[in-house]
Amino acid sequence: MTSHRPHHPIAVVGAGLGGLALARVLHVHGIEAALFDLDPAPTARTQGGMLDIHDDSGQEALRAARLHEEFLKRVHTGGQAMRVLDRHATVRLAEDDDGAGGRPEIDRGDLRELLLGSLPGSTVRWGAKVTGARPLGDGRHEVTLANGTGFTTDLLVGADGAWSRIRPLLSPARPSYTGVSFVEADLREADLRHPASAAVVGGGMLFALGAGRGFLAHRETDGSLHVYAAVEAAEDWLDGIDFGDTEAAKAAVLKEFDGWDETLRALIGDADGALVPRRIHALPVGHRWDRVPGITLLGDAAHLMSPFAGEGANLALLDGAELGLALAAHPDDTGAALTAYEDRMFRRAEASAAESAQNAALLFRADVPQGLLDQFAPRSG
Numbered sequence: 001m002t003s004h005r006p007h008h009p010i011a012v013v014g015a016g017l018g019g020l021a022l023a024r025v026l027h028v029h030g031i032e033a034a035l036f037d038l039d040p041a042p043t044a045r046t047q048g049g050m051l052d053i054h055d056d057s058g059q060e061a062l063r064a065a066r067l068h069e070e071f072l073k074r075v076h077t078g079g080q081a082m083r084v085l086d087r088h089a090t091v092r093l094a095e096d097d098d099g100a101g102g103r104p105e106i107d108r109g110d111l112r113e114l115l116l117g118s119l120p121g122s123t124v125r126w127g128a129k130v131t132g133a134r135p136l137g138d139g140r141h142e143v144t145l146a147n148g149t150g151f152t153t154d155l156l157v158g159a160d161g162a163w164s165r166i167r168p169l170l171s172p173a174r175p176s177y178t179g180v181s182f183v184e185a186d187l188r189e190a191d192l193r194h195p196a197s198a199a200v201v202g203g204g205m206l207f208a209l210g211a212g213r214g215f216l217a218h219r220e221t222d223g224s225l226h227v228y229a230a231v232e233a234a235e236d237w238l239d240g241i242d243f244g245d246t247e248a249a250k251a252a253v254l255k256e257f258d259g260w261d262e263t264l265r266a267l268i269g270d271a272d273g274a275l276v277p278r279r280i281h282a283l284p285v286g287h288r289w290d291r292v293p294g295i296t297l298l299g300d301a302a303h304l305m306s307p308f309a310g311e312g313a314n315l316a317l318l319d320g321a322e323l324g325l326a327l328a329a330h331p332d333d334t335g336a337a338l339t340a341y342e343d344r345m346f347r348r349a350e351a352s353a354a355e356s357a358q359n360a361a362l363l364f365r366a367d368v369p370q371g372l373l374d375q376f377a378p379r380s381g
Contacts, residue, residue: 008034010327011143011153013133013166015039015124017108018299018316019159020115023123024065025324031331034153036145038129042116049226050076050218051111051313052205055102058314061321070114075104076221081204084369089200089208089261092369096203105204107221108313130165139294139334141169155334156295157323159316162281164301170289175281177235178306180360182278183253185271187225194225194270200263201225208264209368213256215267227267231256232364238277249275282306285353288346296338298323303349308359311352319345 010026012019015037023033039045053059053071062068080103084093116124129146133156136142144150158166162175190198200206201217208215212232217225231237231253241252253268253275268275283304296302299316323341330337362371 005142005149006151008151008153010034010155010157011036011151012157012159013130013143013164014159014161014299014301015042015116015126016159016161016299016316017112017115017313018320019157020112020119021061021065021317021320022157022159022298022324023320024067024115024118025061025321026327027119027123028064028066029324029328031324031328033123033157034151035124036128036130036143037124037126038146040127042112042124042126044126049108050105050220051108052080052103052105052310053111053317054310054314057311058317059102061314061317064321064325065115065118067114067118071106071111072104074110074114075106076219080105081202083200083202083204083206084372085200085206085208085264086369087208087210087213087257087260087264089263093373094202103310105218110221111313130160133166133169135169135294141294154294155327158295158297158301159299159320161300162304164297166295167297167301169295170292170297171287173283173287175283175304178280178282178357178360179232180280180306180364181231181233181235181238182280183229183231183238183249183268184276184278185227185229185268186273187227187267187270188272189223190219190225191223193272194266196263197225197266197270200267207363207369207372209363209372210257210260211366211368212364213260214363214368215257215264217267225267227271229253229257229268230363235279238279241277243275243277246274280306282353282356285357286346286350287353288342288350291335291339291342293335296323296342298345302345303353305349305353305356306360307356308363309352309356311356315349315352318348 010033012035015035133143141156187194206217214230217227298319326337326341
């Protein structure tokens, strides 16, 4: 029975950047959406990492959300600086942030806070873990929550990430392992406590690359360094490391970087706190589905890709904004709105996913970092 369950004209599963961008653009146009997120509160977990927000995607979304000026006040000055090193810590490319780049950096948590703060307090239902959904006919869906309650909706939007509970209603596709695993680490108060590592990373982003291996790192707004040790490895490689024993985990990861310069190895060896393992998954390049009434996806739920084009957060923001604009432009024809949104989203996502896959190959090929240097040559030459 569904008659006694609450009904929401537009329901969004997931209060990440994409879902929040959608809700904000709808709010700007006087349309209400209900967001459901499994986290018990907006502060339940750290949001992690810096994001470079691209002028032609993420920033377009923020303009549509009427938040662009507030966004610019929160960007990390100097964050567009970049250094490319080889495994011997030889600097192969160094670019300063002159303020003229189109990809300013912002802390993910700050951006999420900006979006959340722009919405009425009742928009997000926290602690609402979606366990499933089913069609009711005529484009309506019933969604079930882990606590046994649920709701019905005229438009169901899956903004619930890589392992979306909504995607199976549209597509049988599941993310597959890309062949690359990350181990994440943090060095806190870097200038004071880890000056050598702070100097290696610089003011923005670091790429230190060798064949099949690399350290990617960036400076965060609180003065810490966030580091990713990237390794081409079998999917079960991380299973053989005891991440409950941090020193043993450091030794196991650094074994993959034997012969690398000690200033680079220190990015893991001197890390503060536990290391965090993460396998990199992706949906097939060009993932799409046939139009289904009353339901769609955005962000990673629609087009999960490897992070090597820096497009994930940008596309989620743009997906949310463009879906909101399409719904506002077709207030009496949701089908037309979804068709318009999905056509643009599919084409954009396919191009970005292909670029991400190509960049992954560039970053880890035998002659690294030459491929990356060649890619940057036109803008630095």
